[in-house]
Amino acid sequence: MKIALVGNQNSGKTTLFNLLTGTNQKIGNWPGVTIERKIGKIKDLGDDLVDLPGIYSLSPYTIEEEVSRKFVLEEKPDMIINIVDSTSIERSLYLTTQLMELNTKVIIVLNMADRLEAKGIHIDKKKLAREIGTDVVIISALKGTGINELKDLINKNRGKKVINQEIFQSDIENQILQIESLYGVNRFVAVKILENDKMYQNYQTGQVKNSRQRLEEIYKMDIEEIIANARYDYIVNIKNRVITIKVVKESTSDKLDKIFLNKFVAFPMFIAIMFLVYYLSVGVVGSNAVDWISDIIDNFGQMVENILVSMGASDWSVSLVVDGIIAGCGAVLGFVPQLIILFLCISILETTGYMSRVTFLLDKLFKKFGLSGETLVPFIVGLRM
Ligand SMILES: Nc1nc2c(ncn2[C@@H]2O[C@H](COP(=O)(O)OP(=O)(O)O)[C@@H](O)[C@H]2O)c(=O)[nH]1
Ligand SMILES: [Mg+2]
Secondary structure: OEEEEEEOOOOOOHHHHHHHHHHOOEEEEEOOOOOOEEEEEEEOOOOOOOOOOOOOOOOOOOHHHHHHHHHHHHHOEEEEEEEEEEEEHHHHHHHHHHOOOOOOEEEEEOHHHHHHOOOOEEEEEHHHHHOOOOOOOEEOOOOOOOOOHHHHHHHHHOOOOOOOOOOOHHHHHHHHHHHHHHHHHHHHHHHHHHOOOHHHHHHHHHHHHHHHHHHHHHHHHHHHHHHHHHHHHHHHHHHHHHEEEEEOOOOHHHHHHHOOOOHHHHHHHOOOOOOOOHHHHHHHHHHHHHHHHHHHHHHHHHOOOOOOOHHOOOOHHHHHHHHHHHHHHHHHHHHHHHHHHHHHHHHHHOOOHHHHHHHHHHHHHHHHHOHHHHHHHHHHHHHHH
């Protein structure tokens, strides 16, 4: 069997992949892109396992999403192992709802089991399996627990028929079912056709357009929003029924999150911190360093000039060396100290985790311009120039 390993970034895909395949791996790149592609054979079972790029949805917005989407749609794996960080299930299940529409057997692997207790999280695995309509196993890829149970599930699900879950409201379901039977496509593609996805433009008949218009009128929203909302409603509903969280002592990281991600505090604080970074690098260090270095360069230039003149060099060659080379390099060198301080500040913000928090915060804002929150760093660097 060909099995695909699909999940968010940092959900533990590579850790599980290594655990299941051992040294039996082939590493290369996906065709046309520099994203690592790993294939291996699962020990004891002999099935092929493919490690897909980390993604949050099957939309084709990023290269990773495109590669994964293409693989699951075109190469049609026999089974999908959907690995989920069990400490943040809500964020991960969006992808799960899409994977479960592919007519391919999906096994949900809740990873990071070793961290659940400390966070006071209890997941009712059986209930989740029942609600979501597929098998669920809780593992720790790091500690190696639950792996035999996972292998048993793979065996148990060999060649099993897939039963689609109807997760949308009935009026949306009806339209999806119609498109499915009209074109003989799977649910995922039917939803994409309904969503007017770029990849499926030749399916946009009058009937499809009418269906979409009708739904948009009823829900007073754009079709993509209707579908996304329906998925989230479904997820929240399931989450509330299968997860219980005991109040545990708030970790320092949670407390910091509360401050840094607070609606009212976050932006002013962000601006203040960025101002401080700017002030330190460009203001304090910057202006002093430029003066200080230009003094040194001036003195050095003067010294070279004296030597050259005493050696009887011509005016133009003195000017070339002193005003051209030395002054030119000096002008660039003047910026080096402030760049060092700037990058020092940014790396401090990065190692303390502030950057990732802010990135998360800014993601929404940046998305409006078609950028991701990660664009922040070049923004700051660009600002100071
Ligand atoms: N505590 C804990 N950490 C894990 C577990 N599985 C993976 N990790 C860690 O999570 C991080 C991301 O794992 P990785 O396999 O690289 O994730 P990928 O991005 O999905 O390939 C690494 O630091 C792993 O050591 C687990 O079961 N428990
Ligand atoms: Mg990985």
